[in-house]
Amino acid sequence: MHNRYDLWLAGTESLTAQALDQLLGWHGDAQGIWRAVGDGTAQGPASVLKALRAHRSESLLDEMAQAMADTDTRLIMRDDPAYPPLLRALEDAPIGLFVRGAADLTFPRHVAIVGSRRCTRYGMQNAARIAAELVACDVHVVSGMARGIDTAANMGCADAGGVSVAVLGCGADVAYPPENEENIQRLLACGGAVVTEYPPGALPLAHRFPRRNRIISGMCSALVVVEAAERSGAMITVRCALDQGREVFALPGPVDSPNSKMPLQILREGAAMATCAQDILENLRWLDAPPAVVDAPCAPDITPAPQADLPGLSEDQRRVAQCLSLEPLGFEELRGRTGFSVPALNSHLTMLEIQEIIEQLPGRMYRRIR
Amino acid sequence: MLAQLLSYGLMGIEGFPVTVEAYVSGGLPMFEVVGLPDAAVKEARERVRAALVNSGYEMPVSRITVNLAPGDVRKEGPAFDLTIALAILMASGQLHCAQADEERLVLGQLALSGEVTGVRGVLPMVISARDRGVREALLPRDNAAEVACVEGVRVIPVATLAEAVGHLSGQTPVVPQPQVPYAALQADWQPHHDLSAVRGQSGAKRALEIAAAGGHNLLMIGPPGSGKTMLARCLPGILPDMTFEEALETTRIHSAAGVVAAGCGLLAERPFRAPHHTASAVALVGGGAKAKPGEISLAHGGVLFLDELPEYNRPTLEAMRQPLEDGFVSIARINAQARYPARVMMVAAMNPCPCGHYGSQAQQCRCTQHDIRRYLDRISGPLLDRIDLQMEVEAVPVREIADNAPEEASAAVRSRVNAARERQRARYAQAGIHCNAQLSAKQLDAACGLDEEGKALLFRAVERYKLSMRAYSRVLKVARTVADLAGEARVRAPYIAEAIQYRNLDAKYWH
Incomplete structure (x- = not known):
């Protein structure tokens, strides 16, 4: 349990772990620092003291405590046993974490999945798939809940019924981006947690996001990069992970996609390849128990055999199905290959879609899913 | 004196x-x-x-x-x-x-x-x-x-x-203008844009034919340069022939607005109006101090083409909802009142995302999911509800453009459309409507005559695609038109299956 003065320390953004250690050395505990700052006898860097003095107000503390009570947020200080152990070991560990939700942050198996906000369908699908596979192997998935890959990973985990941790760059009660309001509720309902080092009400300012990335990689044993273009924010997380000595994985993308640039680059530089949860677990030697049977929505190795027996289809429908594979094909191309008239092809496609043998993608593309 | x-x-x-x-x-x-x-x-x-x-x-x-x-x-x-x-x-x-x-x-x-x-x-x-x-x-x-x-x-x-x-x-009487029968005007008429000039795009052409045959509003979604505008311009050429009364009514509006070219007689071709997306609400539906007709009335009997639909001002688009429903605009101003007919086929075109390449194979899309959603959200649901056919247009590969295979001409398509419209006219003689697009939910069931197989398919489609009641009746209306084009009295399962391909794109874009 935190005390009132911890809240004061954790709520002071510019107070780093080293500065706090110094202060504690001189003044004993949080209450000692409070008293010393109050009567002007505190020692330490002037900027830190100034910030502490600015926040030293009982009414401010009351306000914060109230906001935390309203959103059911707890504060976990560094010396609290509930503090993520991997994170505690870091030099620049956050002095306190504001946590909403029931997730156990001391759980030994955390894996982070991060990637670009400007992602493709391929990236989102695979981020969600790997997250779901990890859930099946009893792993908690950590991400940043940003648009794109992060949300896909967080929600992929939650949708698979797993515990997902979202590390935010703003207060735990602030929904950013706005569509996250609903996502966060879903995540909490699945036993996940929202974690941040910023006090309730903290706005999503640009400088806070790169800093929260160190928490994402810091509390996990491994980091998986799904899609990242050149100079993507995900690279900051990769750098943090390398500095912290975490295992870095990358999911390879199509070689001609700008979003594959960073994953392929770090693979070349020695990162491990992650095509499925198995790759990650093996590398981390977490495979002591037999791997759980993964029943993901789309496992990576479905290559429908061209002659696969599809019962219940007419001869014509089977012909259309056989022209399609996992690789999407456009309507006109498909018409050229099958030779059907437009009305006939349209109606065959619907029948195949309804039976969930094919799916339609944006741009009037079709592909086989079964 | x-x-x-x-x-x-x-x-x-x-x-x-x-x-x-x-x-x-x-x-x-x-x-x-x-x-x-x-x-x-x-x-x-x-x-x-x-x-x-x-x-x-x-x-x-x-x-x-x-x-x-x-x-x-x-x-x-x-x-x-x-x-x-x-x-x-x-x-x-x-x-x-x-x-x-x-x-x-x-x-x-x-x-x-x-x-x-x-x-x-x-x-x-x-x-x-x-x-x-x-x-x-x-x-x-x-x-x-x-x-x-x-x-x-x-x-x-x-x-x-x-x-x-x-x-x-009476000194030098002028010879009166000879009467020109409307039939003669119509016989001379050639469409300005012929479908045979559009290479490939068989899927889009089929959708265009269905839209023309049933009078359905149409939305085309596709990357820049995929030929959406060109396809839309071909539409007047495949719409059913204008009757004399229709031509008179439309020309009357054009004449009142002063847009009839000198020396030009009654309009034999259905009008095609393409107002720019900066148009104001008054320019589209009509108004001003003198209660002048707007673009939607100038397009009466023909096609109102809205290119780059999400770029239009939202209030402007909303103003068109009532005329689209009722087929006329009543304008009331202090000094002038007017009621203009406005029965149009609305054809809209848009890119799938702000950069235009979402879902395209040729080029990578640079938009975030959020950008795409915001772009699509500019079009209101009630307006989308008035668009029966929504189809995607693919970019045509260059080799197909260069290909010289003969394409079907507008006249051939028009004759099929005429036949389908004739069937609708006969069926709806008592109902007081002209085409399938105007069917009300009540009339729909009677007009379709679904068999067991068709019902079963519709039921599965509703489940699989989570169709709303509105989307359901849109699918049925389009299926009715597909059956009319095939010359069938009843709407059977294959027609429904085809119609589903032109359904609301909710599943892919409006998520």
Whole structure:
């Protein structure tokens, strides 16, 4: 349990772990620092003291405590046993974490999945798939809940019924981006947690996001990069992970996609390849128990055999199905290959879609899913 | 002396009689026009004076009063020039009408040289005049073709003031404009844009055919350069032939708005209007101080094409919902009221995302999911609900463009569309509607006659695609049209299956 003065320390953004250690050395505990700052006898860097003095107000503390009570947020200080152990070991560990939700942050198996906000369908699908596979192997998935890959990973985990941790760059009660309001509720309902080092009400300012990335990689044993273009924010997380000595994985993308640039680059530089949860677990030697049977929505190795027996289809429908594979094909191309008239092809496609043998993608593309 | 001639004014798309009286009397020389004239009518004084002199007549040096009756309705525009000039000539004794007692209408603008130039609204004014018993109409030569199809009026095309005087005095009668039957106009007609010029795109062409056959509104989604605009422009060429009544009604609106080209007769081709996306609500639905028709009325009987749909102002698009539903626009202003027909097929085109390449194989899309959603959210649900067919247009690979395989011509498609419309007309003779797009939810079930297989398929589709009630009836309407194109009385499963391919794109874009 935190005390009132911890809240004061954790709520002071510019107070780093080293500065706090110094202060504690001189003044004993949080209450000692409070008293010393109050009567002007505190020692330490002037900027830190100034910030502490600015926040030293009982009414401010009351306000914060109230906001935390309203959103059911707890504060976990560094010396609290509930503090993520991997994170505690870091030099620049956050002095306190504001946590909403029931997730156990001391759980030994955390894996982070991060990637670009400007992602493709391929990236989102695979981020969600790997997250779901990890859930099946009893792993908690950590991400940043940003648009794109992060949300896909967080929600992929939650949708698979797993515990997902979202590390935010703003207060735990602030929904950013706005569509996250609903996502966060879903995540909490699945036993996940929202974690941040910023006090309730903290706005999503640009400088806070790169800093929260160190928490994402810091509390996990491994980091998986799904899609990242050149100079993507995900690279900051990769750098943090390398500095912290975490295992870095990358999911390879199509070689001609700008979003594959960073994953392929770090693979070349020695990162491990992650095509499925198995790759990650093996590398981390977490495979002591037999791997759980993964029943993901789309496992990576479905290559429908061209002659696969599809019962219940007419001869014509089977012909259309056989022209399609996992690789999407456009309507006109498909018409050229099958030779059907437009009305006939349209109606065959619907029948195949309804039976969930094919799916339609944006741009009037079709592909086989079964 | 006093003289009197009949002219017509325009209110909306109806004409109203205006009696032009001229009184030339002694007194200080002056020239006054009374009877609520607007600025353009007042300026007629200068044009009439110059035209009279330059045509070799005399402007009487006396007190001239011209009255436009009824005195309590505002008169607009330069169409009274010729009438005023002739009335003055009669009042000053320079012109004696050979058949003074005949009901005769005179319209026309004067140039300073005495030439008679065209005016707007000739067709609606002549129709209104004919209905009130007018037998002869002196009109500018530029406007004569416009009324060539109207029966019951002798049209005298004049090019100069002198010609008009010669005709009225009986010295050099002008040969009346020969009647042109509408059938002849229609036989000559060739579509401006033929479908055979569009390479590939068989899927999109099929959707276009269905839309034309059932009168459905259509939304095309595709990357830039995929041919959406070109496809839309081909639509008038495959719509069913215009009946004489339709042509008359549409031309009447065009004439009132002054957009009929000189020398152009009744419209034989359905109109295609493509207002730019910066258009205001008034420009689209009509309005202004004079309650003028908007683009949606100018497209009456034809196609209203909205390119880059999300770029339109949202209130502008919302203003179109009621006319799209009712098929007419009622405009009320302090000084003018009008009701314009507005039965159009709305065809809209848009990119799938702000950069235009979402879902494209050729180019990588640079937009975030959020960008795409925000872009698509600019189109309101109620407007989308009025669009029965939504289809994606793929970019055509270059090799297909270069390919010289013959493509089907518009005329062949049009004959199928005509046949399908004929079937609908026969079926809906009692129901008071024209095409499948106008079916109400109640009429829909009776019109479709689903069999067990069809019902089962629809049921599965509703489950699989989570179709809303609205989406469901849209699918059925389109399926009805597909069956009409196939010449079937009942809507069977394959037609429903095809219609589902043109359903709301919710699953992919509106998520």
